[in-house]
Amino acid sequence: MIYVxxxxxxxxxxxxxxIEAAKIVAAATRKEEGCIHYTVNVDVEDENFVVFVExxxxxxxxxxxxxxxxxxxxxxxxxxxxxxxxxxVVHSEKVEVL
Numbered sequence: 001m002i003y004v005x006x007x008x009x010x011x012x013x014x015x016x017x018x019i020e021a022a023k024i025v026a027a028a029t030r031k032e033e034g035c036i037h038y039t040v041n042v043d044v045e046d047e048n049f050v051v052f053v054e055x056x057x058x059x060x061x062x063x064x065x066x067x068x069x070x071x072x073x074x075x076x077x078x079x080x081x082x083x084x085x086x087x088x089v090v091h092s093e094k095v096e097v098l
Contacts (some may be wrong), residue, residue, distance in 0.1 A: 003090040004054035014081035015048050019086025025074035
């Protein structure tokens with residue numbers, strides 16, 4: 001299993017449009033083979049900071065996700081909306097659950 005944290009700093013005047021595009025990609029992604037968990041989270045103190053939290057069965061499933069048409073549509077839709085982005089893939093060799 002792998003985890004993905006995708007952080008986005010959105011331009012203030014683009015946040016609403018970004019969230020709408022994120023809703024569409026999230027709904028489609030949750031139907032993908034290998035997707036265990038996929039959420040879009042808006043910081044309660046900073047609505048321009050959005051984090052996608054994902055859990056996938058394997059790196060291959062994540063790689064397949066990157067090639068899906070709904071991902072390409074999302075990336076096209078958010079062009080010019082994102083000021084900064086950080087994408088981290090965490091492999092689950094040791095995950096401590098409390």
